Amino acid sequence: MIFDKFSLKGQVGIVTGGGQGLGKVFCQAYAEVGADIIVAEANPETGEATAAELRAGGRRAIAVTTDVRDPASVEAMVSRAMAEFGQIDFLMNNAGITKWADAQSVSLDDWRNVIDVNLNGLFYCCQAVGKHMIARRSGRIINIASMSGFIVNRPQPQASYNTSKAAVIHLTKSLATEWAPYNIRVNAICPGYMGTAMAKPFFDDPAYGGEWIGMIPLKRPGEPEELAPLAVYLASEASSYMTGSAIVIDGGYTAW
Numbered sequence: 001m002i003f004d005k006f007s008l009k010g011q012v013g014i015v016t017g018g019g020q021g022l023g024k025v026f027c028q029a030y031a032e033v034g035a036d037i038i039v040a041e042a043n044p045e046t047g048e049a050t051a052a053e054l055r056a057g058g059r060r061a062i063a064v065t066t067d068v069r070d071p072a073s074v075e076a077m078v079s080r081a082m083a084e085f086g087q088i089d090f091l092m093n094n095a096g097i098t099k100w101a102d103a104q105s106v107s108l109d110d111w112r113n114v115i116d117v118n119l120n121g122l123f124y125c126c127q128a129v130g131k132h133m134i135a136r137r138s139g140r141i142i143n144i145a146s147m148s149g150f151i152v153n154r155p156q157p158q159a160s161y162n163t164s165k166a167a168v169i170h171l172t173k174s175l176a177t178e179w180a181p182y183n184i185r186v187n188a189i190c191p192g193y194m195g196t197a198m199a200k201p202f203f204d205d206p207a208y209g210g211e212w213i214g215m216i217p218l219k220r221p222g223e224p225e226e227l228a229p230l231a232v233y234l235a236s237e238a239s240s241y242m243t244g245s246a247i248v249i250d251g252g253y254t255a256w
């Protein structure tokens, strides 16, 4: 049956930034199709709340307080995941931040922080988990990039974010080719504006909301749940011939 290919029963996945927003919805979706989950989250309260919710739904789940910017923190999280679950079948790199600032005045600390979370931290997770996947000759990695990896948003200036997401798309392709011989598939999801804490307040702000909606053919932000089916597809056998792809879900934004 076609739906059987979407099952993650008996599989184990790590979701970074799973305490809120898109990451929490990805955790819920993966658990719904059978996966046990490690919530790798910087915020201990929200990470534990997500893990507790998954356990209440009958899955094995732990929260591991993790700062993806810190390679030692990432290594410790992966060691804990291996110790408790014995395998990692998929990795969802979702943790990310944004910073609006003009390129001429953005502080170098702010610039570095965005690149550190969105790009370097994502790479640390790929490397730390990739070693185990290479040893098993099996794994899927799903990177959350953004439509901002293809286009420049307006009117807000966010060069660091746009640059980090473009790099995530190219890193996805690079890892997909390097790790294909090990049966590891690596793909990216590139969302448009989604109704999470990161974007929602600005849709109510006349300085941004109207202009943003005007640029979206479907005339609304996406709901986090509208990304979940793709996240499951990419983590599962249903996507067995897909690697190195960056799939846009943006209500048509990049079509104009």
Ligand SMILES: NC(=O)c1ccc[n+]([C@@H]2O[C@H](COP(=O)([O-])OP(=O)(O)OC[C@H]3O[C@@H](n4cnc5c(N)ncnc54)[C@H](O)[C@@H]3O)[C@@H](O)[C@H]2O)c1
Residues within 6 Å of the ligand: 016, 017, 018, 019, 020, 021, 022, 023, 040, 041, 042, 043, 046, 066, 067, 068, 069, 094, 095, 096, 097, 117, 121, 144, 145, 146, 147, 190, 191, 192, 193, 194, 195, 196, 197, 198, 199
């Ligand atoms: N919301 C959107 O419109 C949108 C659009 C395109 C892409 N994205 C991307 O989707 C991902 C999730 O965005 P969101 O809207 O859910 O954001 P969010 O701010 O609601 O959630 C981000 C989560 O990541 C965690 N996090 C931040 N820094 C971390 C770190 N150093 N280590 C570990 N965890 C950390 C936060 O604690 C939080 O739980 C991000 O990569 C973002 O760039 C979002």
